[in-house]
Amino acid sequence: MNKIYILCVDDEPDVLEAIERDVEIFEDVFPIELAESAAIARGLIEKITAQGDQLGLIYCDHVMPAMQGVDFLIELQQNERTKKTKKVLVTGQAGLDATVKAVNQCNLNHYIAKPWNGKELIDVTKKQLTDYIIDNNIDPRPYMSVLETSRLSEQIYKLGLWNDE
């Protein structure tokens, strides 16, 4: 079965570890990858898609060396393989301009301001991944336990998968 990945990008190792800790509970259903820069993230996405898996959700910091988060998300939006990936900007400081650009050009799905709290990050992860499953007509059954169960149940019904049981 194809795996759906979560990717977290932040240039500050302590912040990256904090995000990692908060999404760890999804690990056994949605493998997690980490990157300190857009360049590393790009390589990981290449690997994930090459092995036939997909990137379901990306958490991306905005203020980073070399390439800013918003620009990287726009790049992903323009790439067929990551167009559908749910994109979340995590930032301590993005000006209005950057945020507007993100919403308009990369179809930003959510915006998280630093510092966040653990529950917020978990809820956002659940919602975004549930959206991803539904939007892409993926069989929700393997993901029920860690995502929004009621919405996924409806989806199962809609897809006519109850009959299989």
Added chain:
Amino acid sequence: MEFEDFKTEWAYKAEVHSVLERIKQLKNESIVFNAGQRIIAEGEKTDVIYFILEGQAEILKQGHGELVVDKFGPGDFIGLTAFLTKQPSLLESLAVSEVTCLRLHGVEPDHLTHEHPQVREIIQRLFISNLATRTRRMIGLNIKVAELGTQLKDRNRELNEAMQKLEHTRNQMIHREKLATLGQLLAGIAHEINNPCAALSRGVENLIEDLPKLLENNLQNQNSKLTAQMLRAGLDCPYWNSEVKHERMNYLMQTYSGMKRSLARRLARMSEETLSSLPCLKEKLSAEAMASLEHQLDYFDAGTYLRTVSLSSERIQKLVLSLKNYGKQDQGQAELFDIREGIHNTLIVLNNKLKNYRVNLNLEPIENLYCHGGEINQVWTNILINACQATPQGGEIDIRSYLEKDDIKVSISDSGHGIDPQLLGQIFEPNFTTKNTKADFGLGLGLAISREIIAKHGGRIEVANREKGGACFTVCLPLSLKDKYPV
């Protein structure tokens, strides 16, 4: 020769006098105007000419606040132009003192010259003399007007310059005020943050010291030594590089077949040494061993959380210190100041902007100088912000400090688009800006103020384009500031 002299010399004194005597004898029709009395009104048609014998008259033009156009005295004609042209008088004539005139009716001049040919020539000369006088005055007036015009232009230019200076000063004062406010705010906020931060760091230090001991002394726990060791290992856990961690996870999942990713992720944070000290970590993990392993991992994780709190509180303390030093407000007097530390603090404050550039620091040891540290930091800030704006992201910014002869020099160069050579001479001028109105620091005062700050310290600031592209600003401060205040 002035026109007044002309009149006196030629007309009045000599011949005129005798002529007047003769005419007076002939007609004896003189008329007296009292001071303030009108002789001819503006717009009035006249068929008489007045020839002034005594007293002073003013010639006025209405509509310009009674502009005095001319002054007439003995020997002058009043109404000459109106009489000769038969047009309404352009001007008004007014007696200033008591004026005695000879009134000549329209017919009389001809009549007079006809009957007394000997006065004809003199009358003509008088006319000509009068007209010549007026022409001379007009030329004189025109020259005067031109002179006044030039003076006015000069005065206008001076006023404009003064206005510009005032505006510049005003903008600078606003800027200074802003900086002073910023400095106070920074100091205030720094203080406020420092208090909880001190409590935080003390708390976490105590916890780091006591918690492992508490665990060791827990008699109920058979593995008390191991749990304490795990906690300590967590405290020493580094922030792993994502690629290294990725490899370690893969290695663990290969070594322990069937190991879940989530467990591998947690174990991947441990060093080899810590991993080998876990007796329960076997190739085949029984349920019991798994529970024990998770238990130890929880202690290790607790250690890493404490480590994060501790490192973060240290980071906050450093930041706060930098903020405080960066916005340093001198109380008038310059203080011995570490220029290099100032540069470091400025870099921390600008970290957000500078993140997108490769900053190469090459700071040779330099002497501490007596200077206004907060202001000097402002100079680095201004130059660095300009460098960021002129350099595409990913570009380089080089900062050097070194001693050259009797100067301490700090050069900041970037790999940006450089400065238009034609504008090089202007960039320190107030209100010079190449940025649009959306720029962060739009006043266009940054470099002007920087130059002033450096000048105040007896130094200078230079700019040049580098051969390999980009601009290079060099600030030179006199080494003599190491043991004396700036003048």
